[in-house]
Amino acid sequence: xxxxxxxxxxxxxxxxxxxxxxxxxxxxxxxxxxxxxxxxxxxxxxxxxxxxxxxxxxxxxxxxxxxxxxxxxxxxxxxxxxxxxxxxxxxxxxxxxxxxxxxxxxxxxxxxxxxxxxxxxxxxxxxxxxxxxxxxxxxxxxxxxxxxxxxxxxxxxxxxxxxxxxxxxxxxxxxxxxxxxxxxxxxxxxxxxxxxxxxxxxxxxxxxxxxxxxxxxxxxxxxxxxxxxxxxxxxxxxxxxxxxxxxxxxxxxxxxxxxxxxxxxxxxxxxxxxxxxxxxxxxxxxxxxxxxxxxxxxxxxxxxxxxxxxxxxxxxxxx
Amino acid sequence: xxxxxxxxxxxxxxxxxxxxxxxxxxxxxxxxxxxxxxxxxxxxxxxxxxxxxxxxxxxxxxxxxxxxxxxxxxxxxxxxxxxxxxxxxxxxxxxxxxxxxxxxxxxxxxxxxxxxxxxxxxxxxxxxxxxxxxxxxxxxxxxxxxxxxxxxxxxxxxxxxxxxxxxxxxxxxxxxxxxxxxxxxxxxxxxxxxxxxxxxxxxxxxxxxxxxxxxxxxxxxxxxxxxxxxxxxxxxxxxxxxxxxxxxxxxxxxxxxxx
Numbered sequence: 001x002x003x004x005x006x007x008x009x010x011x012x013x014x015x016x017x018x019x020x021x022x023x024x025x026x027x028x029x030x031x032x033x034x035x036x037x038x039x040x041x042x043x044x045x046x047x048x049x050x051x052x053x054x055x056x057x058x059x060x061x062x063x064x065x066x067x068x069x070x071x072x073x074x075x076x077x078x079x080x081x082x083x084x085x086x087x088x089x090x091x092x093x094x095x096x097x098x099x100x101x102x103x104x105x106x107x108x109x110x111x112x113x114x115x116x117x118x119x120x121x122x123x124x125x126x127x128x129x130x131x132x133x134x135x136x137x138x139x140x141x142x143x144x145x146x147x148x149x150x151x152x153x154x155x156x157x158x159x160x161x162x163x164x165x166x167x168x169x170x171x172x173x174x175x176x177x178x179x180x181x182x183x184x185x186x187x188x189x190x191x192x193x194x195x196x197x198x199x200x201x202x203x204x205x206x207x208x209x210x211x212x213x214x215x216x217x218x219x220x221x222x223x224x225x226x227x228x229x230x231x232x233x234x235x236x237x238x239x240x241x242x243x244x245x246x247x248x249x250x251x252x253x254x255x256x257x258x259x260x261x262x263x264x265x266x267x268x269x270x271x272x273x274x275x276x277x278x279x280x281x282x283x284x285x286x287x288x289x290x291x292x293x294x295x296x297x298x299x300x301x302x303x304x305x306x307x308x309x310x311x312x313x314x315x316x317x318x319x
Numbered sequence: 320x321x322x323x324x325x326x327x328x329x330x331x332x333x334x335x336x337x338x339x340x341x342x343x344x345x346x347x348x349x350x351x352x353x354x355x356x357x358x359x360x361x362x363x364x365x366x367x368x369x370x371x372x373x374x375x376x377x378x379x380x381x382x383x384x385x386x387x388x389x390x391x392x393x394x395x396x397x398x399x400x401x402x403x404x405x406x407x408x409x410x411x412x413x414x415x416x417x418x419x420x421x422x423x424x425x426x427x428x429x430x431x432x433x434x435x436x437x438x439x440x441x442x443x444x445x446x447x448x449x450x451x452x453x454x455x456x457x458x459x460x461x462x463x464x465x466x467x468x469x470x471x472x473x474x475x476x477x478x479x480x481x482x483x484x485x486x487x488x489x490x491x492x493x494x495x496x497x498x499x500x501x502x503x504x505x506x507x508x509x510x511x512x513x514x515x516x517x518x519x520x521x522x523x524x525x526x527x528x529x530x531x532x533x534x535x536x537x538x539x540x541x542x543x544x545x546x547x548x549x550x551x552x553x554x555x556x557x558x559x560x561x562x563x564x565x566x567x568x569x570x571x572x573x574x575x576x577x578x
Binding site: 009011012014022048051054055056057058076079080082083084086087090091092093094095096100103104105107108109110111112113136 | 411567571
C-alpha cells in the first residue's frame with residue numbers, strides 16, 4: 001500500500017529565476033496489487049512525485065508511506081519495499097551482461113546472487129532475455145535494455161515498483177511487450193505498480209486507474225472506464241448513401257442539434273445527440289418520407305485522449 | 320553483516336569483470352603509469368644522480384610514485400564513482416539500495432582498495448625492477464598503514480564528489496587534486512606535528528619508514544598507528560560531512576542524479 005499525503009515541492013529559482021511550484025498538495029493512495037498511471041503533460045510534476053516516493057527528492061511538506069514506512073523519516077527501511085526505473089535504459093550498467101546486472105542490483109537490495117539464480121532465470125525467461133543472458137547490455141536493443149531495467153527493478157522483490165516513462169522512445173512492438181509484461185507482473189505477483197507517462201495509449205492500455213496531474217496538482221483520480229463514461233458525449237452518427245432532396249436538407253437544417261456533413265466518398269453523415277430523442281424521431285421521419293437508404297448507424301466513442309484534454313482544459317480554466 | 324558482505328562481493332566482482340572484460344584498456348592504463356615512471360626515473364638519473372646527492376632518494380622516488388598512485392586511485396574510486404554513476408544514470412539506483420548510500424560507497428571503496436593493491440604491487444615490482452632500487456616490503460606492516468592512509472584521499476574524494484553533485488561540471492578543478500596529492504605524499508610529516516594532520520601525509524611518512532628505512536610495525540609503535548587512524552577518521556568525517564551537506568542540497572534542488 002502506498003499513501004501520499006499533502007505532498008508539496010517548490011524548486012528554488014536559480015540565477016534570478018522565480019521558484020517553480022512542482023507539486024502542490026498532492027494526496028493519493030494505491031492499494032496492493034493495483035497498476036496506476038500518473039498521467040500529465042511535460043513538466044506536470046510526475047517525475048518529481050515519483051522521485052520523492054523513492055526518497056531521491058526531499059519534499060517541502062507532506063508525507064509518503066510505503067507499506068506503513070515513512071519514506072521521509074525512515075528512508076532506508078521504506079526502500080526495502082520500493083524499486084524503480086527512473087532513467088529507462090540508463091538505469092543499468094551497459095558494460096555488464098544481463099545476468100551480471102540482475103546479480104549486482106539484487107545485491108544492492110541485500111539479496112545474495114547465488115541464492116536467487118532460479119529467480120534470475122525466471123525473469124530472463126519472462127522478459128525473453130534468455131539468449132541474451134550473457135550479452136553485455138550495451139549490445140542490446142533499446143527495447144531489450146528497457147526490459148532488462150524493468151527486470152532489475154523486479155529482482156529486488158519489493159512490493160512497490162515505480163516506473164518513470166517505461167515505454168519512452170520504444171517502437172510499437174517493444175512498447176506493447178513492456179505493457180503486457182507489466183500487466184502480468186501485477187496479475188501474477190500482486191505487486192503495486194505506479195507508472196508515469198504522457199502517452200495516453202500506454203496508460204489506457206495498462207492501468208486500471210489513472211491520476212491526472214497538471215501544474216503539480218491532481219486534477220482527476222479515477223478508473224479509466226469511469227472517466228470515459230463521465231466525459232462520454234452520447235452521439236449517434238447516421239450515414240446515408242444518397243443525396244438528400246432540397247426539402248429534406250431544409251428540414252434537417254431546421255434542426256440545430258443535427259450536424260450535416262458531406263464525406264469525401266459522396267456519402268452524407270448526420271450527427272445527432274442521443275439524449276434528445278425527439279430530434280432523433282424527427283430526423284428519422286424526414287429520412288423515411290423519401291425512403292432514404294441508411295448505410296450505417298453508429299455511436300461515436302469519446303477517446304481517452306479527448307477526456308484527458310478536457311480534464312486539463314477544465315483544470316486550467318478553473319485555475 | 321552477511322548482507323554487507325554480499326554488497327562488498329558484488330562490487331568486487333564488478334571490479335574484476337570490468338578489469339577482465341576491458342583487459343586491453345586496463346593494461347594500457349598500467350602501461351601509461353609505468354611510462355610516466357620511466358620518464359621521471361630518466362629525469363632523476365639525468366639530474367639528481369650526477370650531482371652526487373643520490374643517497375636513499377632513488378628508493379624515495381619509487382615509493383613516492385607508487386604511493387601517489389595508491390592515493391590517487393583511492394581518491395578517484397570515490398569521486399569517479401559518484402561522477403560517472405551520475406553521468407550514466409545509475410547513481411539514483413545506488414541511492415535506492417537498502418544498505419544506505421554510505422555502506423554502498425564503503426563497499427565500493429573496500430573492493431577498489433583490494434583491486435588497487437594488486438595494481439600497486441604490479442607497478443611497484445616493475446618500478447623496482449627497472450630502477451634497481453631495493454625497498455623493504457613488509458606486507459604485515461604495510462597493510463594497516465595503507466588502510467589508515469586510505470582515509471585521507473577517500474575523504475577528499477567524498478568532498479569533491481559532493482561538490483560535483485551540486486555544481487556538476489567541476490572536472491577542471493578536481494583534476495588539480497592529483498597534483499595536490501603529489502604534494503601531500505612528499506610532505507615531510509615527521510618534521511612537524513601539524514604536517515601529520517594533512518590528508519595522507521602521515522601515512523605516506525610511515526610507509527617510507529617501513530619501505531625505505533626498514534622499520535617494522537613494532538618499531539613504528541602503536542601510538543603512531545592509532546594517531547594515523549584517528550587523523551584518517553577525522554578526515555573521513557569531514558569529507559563525508561561535506562558530501563552529506565551537498566547531497567542534501569542536491570536533494571532539495573532535485574538534481575541528485577543529473578549531470
